Amino acid sequence: MCNPSHPAGISRWPMILLTPLVVLSLTGCGPTYAELRVQGQEAMLRGEYGTARRLFLQAEDRWTRQVENLHDLGACSVLLAREDFVEMNRAAAMREVDAAIAYYSRAIERQPANKACLEGKRVALQLKGQFDEALKHEMWVAKFVGPSAEQFVYLARELERRGDIDGAYLRYRQAVAMEPDDPGAHAAFAKFLLEHGNESAALQHLQTAYKLDPGNAWVRDELTTRGALASP
Numbered sequence: 001m002c003n004p005s006h007p008a009g010i011s012r013w014p015m016i017l018l019t020p021l022v023v024l025s026l027t028g029c030g031p032t033y034a035e036l037r038v039q040g041q042e043a044m045l046r047g048e049y050g051t052a053r054r055l056f057l058q059a060e061d062r063w064t065r066q067v068e069n070l071h072d073l074g075a076c077s078v079l080l081a082r083e084d085f086v087e088m089n090r091a092a093a094m095r096e097v098d099a100a101i102a103y104y105s106r107a108i109e110r111q112p113a114n115k116a117c118l119e120g121k122r123v124a125l126q127l128k129g130q131f132d133e134a135l136k137h138e139m140w141v142a143k144f145v146g147p148s149a150e151q152f153v154y155l156a157r158e159l160e161r162r163g164d165i166d167g168a169y170l171r172y173r174q175a176v177a178m179e180p181d182d183p184g185a186h187a188a189f190a191k192f193l194l195e196h197g198n199e200s201a202a203l204q205h206l207q208t209a210y211k212l213d214p215g216n217a218w219v220r221d222e223l224t225t226r227g228a229l230a231s232p
Helices: 033-045 049-062 067-086 090-110 115-128 134-144 149-161 165-178 183-195 199-212 217-225
Strands: none
Touching: 033 049, 033 067, 033 165, 049 067, 067 090, 067 115, 067 149, 090 115, 115 149, 149 165, 149 183, 165 183, 183 199, 183 217, 199 217
């Protein structure tokens, strides 16, 4: 009998040696919690936030009140609110902001010290107070609204600490996609890649991090050691 209430890990990154993951067979019950989570995160990477949210809601049906899934539901609502603000659709934006606050609050109830959820709720609450300043919308939204690379790096490190290498990899990808000009996100991703045997990909992120921040001693040393130091 199929039991969809428990997660199954799905290996999606053959380039490195992954921790063995338990995979539940599909016997007519549809995608598992973990498969829905992966599909949702990949949709976020493509900027398809509505699709991502639908997938995370399905994951919520599979395994309810999981902090990471609630965080991602909140993040999708904030990102959809950003799009509504840019289009000057204030009513829709405020509905999304309220949904984000609710998702983050539920996550914090379960894990009060979760840094990513606390930061996400702070951003959503700030956003709720900005909707009347129409002339400043686009600049403010571009600078302040949305999940940060720091949030996703934090989540990636938590997953890596728990041995979920696939999940951590996706989170690092989200971090650099969310803020491609954040040298810290690229450096963190590079360190992860080096630790898991993917030096060629790590070098790309090290070089990007160095161009963005030539003063990072760790990045400079890693590039020097590998004979790959280039001018910023």
